[in-house]
Amino acid sequence: MISIKTSKANIIAIVITMAFGAAFAVYAGIQPVEAIEQPTATAYKLEASNNTPAASQTAEKLVTVQTIAAKPHAITFKVGVNPYAVAExxxxAAAKAAAKKKAEEAAAKKKADAAKKAAAAKAAAAKKAALVAAAKKAAAAKAAAARRAASTVTATQTSYTTASTGRSAGTFRVTFYDPAVLGSSMGYGGIAANLSVLPRGTRVKIQMSNGQTLYRTVNDTGGFAAGNPHQIDVAMPNSQIPSAGVLSAVVTIL
Incomplete structure (x- = not known):
């Protein structure tokens, strides 16, 4: 078996050999070289030593060409390597790998950004829900407190306004004022009181510590009411106000 590397140099050599073969055929027609007339490759080799150097080389090339032609299946061709093609x-491949890596990194970043944005939106929604729940809870607590306060006031008012005639409301501190001096036209038939204790419109009997008894209707309140709910301010002309100025009295709801 003859092994020939099919490099560019070998291909060129084969082409040259074939050209020499054709030239040799022409040359053989005009030269008296008897050995060339022999049909076998052995004959070419035997007669090569009797030929000129050029003829000898041509004979060797012809032997090779005839061997290739006779047994082409026995020849092993080894493809050469183009370093420029390999480098390209x-x-x-490196450019494709870099592009793929860049695309993967971009996709990963996009996914991370989306996850971060979703987490932020979820946290914001949870915070908003917590604020709404807190506001609802506060509103419910405020409403409950208002209901309790209203219930207390109603109970207090009921205890005084719906009580049987002549029920005592307790002992009160009594002060006096003249509505006319204050520029009021409410007259002298009323008193100012803490309206959660003595609701507006309540008719009362006032038995003062000086022995004087008065009948009045609650029609006003005053700044004293919050600090001392068991105080009443009785409307009375200045000329009739007791000299003591401040008395105590037993107040009875009529």
């Missing part, structure tokens, strides 16, 4: 393939 490596460069393209």
């Amino acid at each position: 393939e490596k460069r393209e």
Whole structure:
């Protein structure tokens, strides 16, 4: 078996050999070289030593060409390597790998950003829900407190306004004022009181510590009411106000 590397040099050599073969055929027609007339490759080799150097080389080339032609299946061709092509393939492969890596990194970043945005939106929604729940809870507590306060006031008012005639409301501190001096036209038939204790419109009997008894209707309140709910301010002309100025009295709801 003859092994021939099919490099560019070998291909050129084969082409040259074939050209020499054709030239040799022409040359053989005009030269008296008897050995060339022999049909076998052995004959070419035997007669080569009797020929000129050029003829000898041509004979050797012919032997090779005839061997290739006779047994082409016995020849092993080894493809050569083009370093430039290999380098270009490596460069393209590296560029593709870099592009793929960049695309993967971009996709990963996009996914991370989306996850971060979703987490922020979820946290904001949870915070908003917590604020709404807190506001509802506060409103419910405020409403409950208002209901309790209203219930207390109603109970207090009921205890005084719906009580049987002549029920005592307790002992009160009594002060006096003249509505006319204050520029009021409410007259002298009323008193000012803490309206949660003595609701507006309540008719009362006032038995003062000086022995004087008065009948009045609650029609006003005053700044004293919050600090001392068991105080009443009785409307009376200045000329009739007791000299003591402040008395105590037993107040009875009528």
